[in-house]
Amino acid sequence: MIWLLVAIILVPLVALPAAMFAVNVRLFMLGSSDISGLDGSEQGKAVSVLVPARDEAAGIEACVQAALASRNVEVEVVVMDDGSTDGTDQIVQRLASQDDRVVYCQGKALPDGWNGKQFACWQLSQAARHDRMAFIDADVRLQPDALEILSRRMDRTGVALLSMFPLQETGTFWEKLLIPTMHYVLLGYLPMARMRASDSPGFAAGCGQFFLTDRDAYQTAGTHEAIRGSRHDGVKLPRAYRTAGLMTDVVDGTHLARCRMYHNAAEVFRGVLKNATEGIASPRLIVPFSILLIGASVAPTVLLVAYAWGWAWGGASGNTDPILPAVDMAIGAMIVGLFVMSIYPRAMAAIVFRQSWTGVILHPIAVLVFILLQWIAWIQSLLGIQVAWRGRVEKPGTST
Numbered sequence: 001m002i003w004l005l006v007a008i009i010l011v012p013l014v015a016l017p018a019a020m021f022a023v024n025v026r027l028f029m030l031g032s033s034d035i036s037g038l039d040g041s042e043q044g045k046a047v048s049v050l051v052p053a054r055d056e057a058a059g060i061e062a063c064v065q066a067a068l069a070s071r072n073v074e075v076e077v078v079v080m081d082d083g084s085t086d087g088t089d090q091i092v093q094r095l096a097s098q099d100d101r102v103v104y105c106q107g108k109a110l111p112d113g114w115n116g117k118q119f120a121c122w123q124l125s126q127a128a129r130h131d132r133m134a135f136i137d138a139d140v141r142l143q144p145d146a147l148e149i150l151s152r153r154m155d156r157t158g159v160a161l162l163s164m165f166p167l168q169e170t171g172t173f174w175e176k177l178l179i180p181t182m183h184y185v186l187l188g189y190l191p192m193a194r195m196r197a198s199d200s201p202g203f204a205a206g207c208g209q210f211f212l213t214d215r216d217a218y219q220t221a222g223t224h225e226a227i228r229g230s231r232h233d234g235v236k237l238p239r240a241y242r243t244a245g246l247m248t249d250v251v252d253g254t255h256l257a258r259c260r261m262y263h264n265a266a267e268v269f270r271g272v273l274k275n276a277t278e279g280i281a282s283p284r285l286i287v288p289f290s291i292l293l294i295g296a297s298v299a300p301t302v303l304l305v306a307y308a309w310g311w312a313w314g315g316a317s318g319n320t321d322p323i324l325p326a327v328d329m330a331i332g333a334m335i336v337g338l339f340v341m342s343i344y345p346r347a348m349a350a351i352v353f354r355q356s357w358t359g360v361i362l363h364p365i366a367v368l369v370f371i372l373l374q375w376i377a378w379i380q381s382l383l384g385i386q387v388a389w390r391g392r393v394e395k396p397g398t399s400t
Helices: 003-026 062-069 089-098 116-127 146-157 175-180 183-190 193-195 215-219 233-243 265-274 285-311 324-352 357-361 363-382
Strands: 045-054 075-081 102-106 132-138 141-143 161-168 208-215 248-259
Touching: 003 183, 003 193, 003 285, 003 324, 045 062, 045 116, 045 161, 062 075, 062 102, 062 146, 075 089, 075 146, 075 175, 089 102, 089 132, 102 116, 116 132, 116 233, 132 146, 132 215, 141 208, 146 208, 146 248, 161 183, 161 233, 161 357, 175 265, 175 357, 175 363, 183 285, 183 324, 183 363, 208 233, 215 233, 233 248, 285 363, 324 357, 324 363, 357 363
Parallel strands: 045 075, 045 132, 075 102, 161 248
Antiparallel strands: 132 208, 141 248, 161 208
């Protein structure tokens, strides 16, 4: 009965993210109150779209043009060139000469102890003309109604910082395999109802690709200076707001924006590694999350394969007694149920968030690789190794 014992042990590990995901996916998606009444009859608040850009020549024009196409909001797009060497500055300067809503800023030298993106965002906040500010990555393409919808939601809910997850575009195999794990971990293990009912920093969550806030709340939270050395603004910025007693929220933006973060395997691996130690790869979380993720996503598949193998060789019990095959079938049904439950969140994400089915089919492998990368990041942190990103390796007390 070892099969039954293992299955029973796995039940809570598998059921937790499956049940959490089923509840959270509805809370995560925008409701009818967020999108109703968008008839253009009422002008929304003015918004400064703030874009830090370092070597973004391939996509910065598309990012700026998408933001300029925003409807029912007065918009300015401020781009901070952070030491680009690929002509990003020339593209933005040309756009600024063609449309006075575009503002080009040249970033200052990176000070000691600052991460490049956080320093650029801090400078952008100083240059913003409007009190409502949207910090977006240069690879984000906003839909025309995105700012209006999200601005209305922020006003309606009263949160001080609103983040969204754009549609994650994936092209290569490793993008399709690993990028969707963001949604799996977020919706499988964060109790969103409790997050929205509490300002506890422990419930901080967001997506660094998009943040919407007002200047007063931004100042109260300490601005990006509060997270100046961090690479993981997706968690650290909401945590700074919550530490200051301000509420934050994160929502689905599948229909509001799109983003392709990476374009090849090397970028995907470096992207996961670069900020892992500020998340799951921290000493406090890496062991429990390894157990949770492997137990929920890998073990059910291994158990199913092992049980099927045993069944093929004369019954999983290894006994030909006429009663035991019925017991084996009951246990087998339980194991199949665990397997189906283990891939349910990824299948639901593929449907709702338009993700690749490659990640669904290979979900156990995706989780194994994801966990392996967390352990690599943890070991690198012990050895004092930091992954270079955008040509930089920031270390406290140094500038690069």
